[in-house]
Amino acid sequence: MRRVGGEGARSSFADDVRRGLTATPKFLYPKYFYDELGSRLFEAITALPEYYVTRSEAEILRARAGEIVAALGGPLWLVELGSGDGQKTRLVIEALLARQETLEYVPVDISESAIETSSRSLLLSYPDLRITGYIGEYHAALRMIRKERVRPGRTLVLFLGSTLGNLDPKERLAFLRDVRNLLNPGEGFLLGVDLEKPESVLIPAYDDPLKVTAAFNLNLLVRIDRELGGGFDISTFRHRALYNGAEGRIEMHLESRRDQTVPIRGLGLEVSFAAGETIHTESSYKFRREQIAALAAETGFELRRTWTDSRGWFSSNLLIAT
Numbered sequence: 001m002r003r004v005g006g007e008g009a010r011s012s013f014a015d016d017v018r019r020g021l022t023a024t025p026k027f028l029y030p031k032y033f034y035d036e037l038g039s040r041l042f043e044a045i046t047a048l049p050e051y052y053v054t055r056s057e058a059e060i061l062r063a064r065a066g067e068i069v070a071a072l073g074g075p076l077w078l079v080e081l082g083s084g085d086g087q088k089t090r091l092v093i094e095a096l097l098a099r100q101e102t103l104e105y106v107p108v109d110i111s112e113s114a115i116e117t118s119s120r121s122l123l124l125s126y127p128d129l130r131i132t133g134y135i136g137e138y139h140a141a142l143r144m145i146r147k148e149r150v151r152p153g154r155t156l157v158l159f160l161g162s163t164l165g166n167l168d169p170k171e172r173l174a175f176l177r178d179v180r181n182l183l184n185p186g187e188g189f190l191l192g193v194d195l196e197k198p199e200s201v202l203i204p205a206y207d208d209p210l211k212v213t214a215a216f217n218l219n220l221l222v223r224i225d226r227e228l229g230g231g232f233d234i235s236t237f238r239h240r241a242l243y244n245g246a247e248g249r250i251e252m253h254l255e256s257r258r259d260q261t262v263p264i265r266g267l268g269l270e271v272s273f274a275a276g277e278t279i280h281t282e283s284s285y286k287f288r289r290e291q292i293a294a295l296a297a298e299t300g301f302e303l304r305r306t307w308t309d310s311r312g313w314f315s316s317n318l319l320i321a322t
């Protein structure tokens, strides 16, 4: 296991919370959802009937993983960004192990618990797998992987779950260029992207009746209370999910139910909220298919092929480094 960023992580959480809660409008970065409880809550979200994202992508990979890896030649090694619980990765790993005897898998995730739990479980299932996990942020981890990994074959990078949609347009381009920098021409990048669809499908996926997504969102305040000495009373905030049509994205917010001032001792800060005021905690952009080809071309890739699920809700895109 390799740790990326080390001690800097706690101070950047503090700095980012200060920055986000003193801004107008208030915001927090979604990467901070994923402490141990947050990672488990996200895993629970992926099992919700309303959260079509995971099931749609798994449907594609179940049917197409063999075809996808065959398109790249081999042998391959696998780098996965934001690997999470690694459940869908199993479909790609199995397709690769059907073509080669061993496989080196390099998961990258900001969540230490996600990397540890998923790696243990994958190693039990696949004796021919070798895993080196990187705990930290995409950019720093990619830089470290580029510097220190001996490449046991051609590279395939995975970025599943439409996590790309959590990045704003500028971050998205920088991220794709970072991935491109890891690759040699002809190597592959499998990018899972959620497609535009009616609001009547989107809203329940981000505001489920069991309130699991609400707990995932509110856990960010619990984390600030625990790690930064915050005084949030979470019963005075509620989860909101809305579709921002102009930006083409779902937004998640935490809305204050009343006027209040919340102390955050570790930051020496008091944060005032008006009733109805929100903290913007996550965006999930939804894409049109032609946007994906344009993004690929802009960042040094060619979009080789797109597969969709039977409802046409989700896309798996094979990008090739040019």
Ligand SMILES: C[S@@+](CC[C@H](N)C(=O)[O-])C[C@H]1O[C@@H](n2cnc3c(N)ncnc32)[C@H](O)[C@@H]1O
Binding pocket: 030, 031, 034, 039, 042, 046, 054, 081, 082, 083, 084, 085, 086, 088, 108, 109, 110, 111, 114, 136, 137, 138, 139, 159, 160, 161, 162, 163
């Ligand atoms: C939306 S989840 C997707 C998980 C999994 N790939 C899937 O498809 O179910 C995003 C994952 O990326 C990780 N993550 C979020 N921001 C990150 C960052 N800046 N650097 C590294 N990992 C990050 C989270 O811990 C989480 O596991």
